[in-house]
Amino acid sequence: MAKKSKDPYKDVYRILRKIPNGKVVTYGAISRKLGISPRYVGFILSRNDHPEKYPCFRVVRSDGSVGGYTINGKSNSRTSAQKRMKLSRTGVIFEGSKVSRKSILDDI
DNA sequence: CCGTTGACCAGGC
């Protein structure tokens, strides 16, 4: 049941830590789990204080496209390319420009 | 209090 967290930031980071290698979660799955809007999930990740420390690159859009990626307030084609590289390096399978459905955890 | 903005989602064309 999607109960609202008191500290969505903390819960998002906790979820990131329990994603196994070679898997990703969607913004929607997190939003349903925490009872917040998917937009807010992205907003939280964009304000990630430690982009190198937390595997925020393991969050993708529901259609399998990688979505955005912000580092130090910068988001552009280069950072999204980094996101894809990190994903493939951790074992995530790509089908063209999208993440394979098999690599996506629809529920947490 | 109100309007705008977001690393989104689902549905339609």
Place this chain on the structure above:
DNA sequence: GGCCTGGCCAACG
């Protein structure tokens, strides 16, 4: 694949 619309919740000025 693209574009648009309505909805979502919180943050910000």
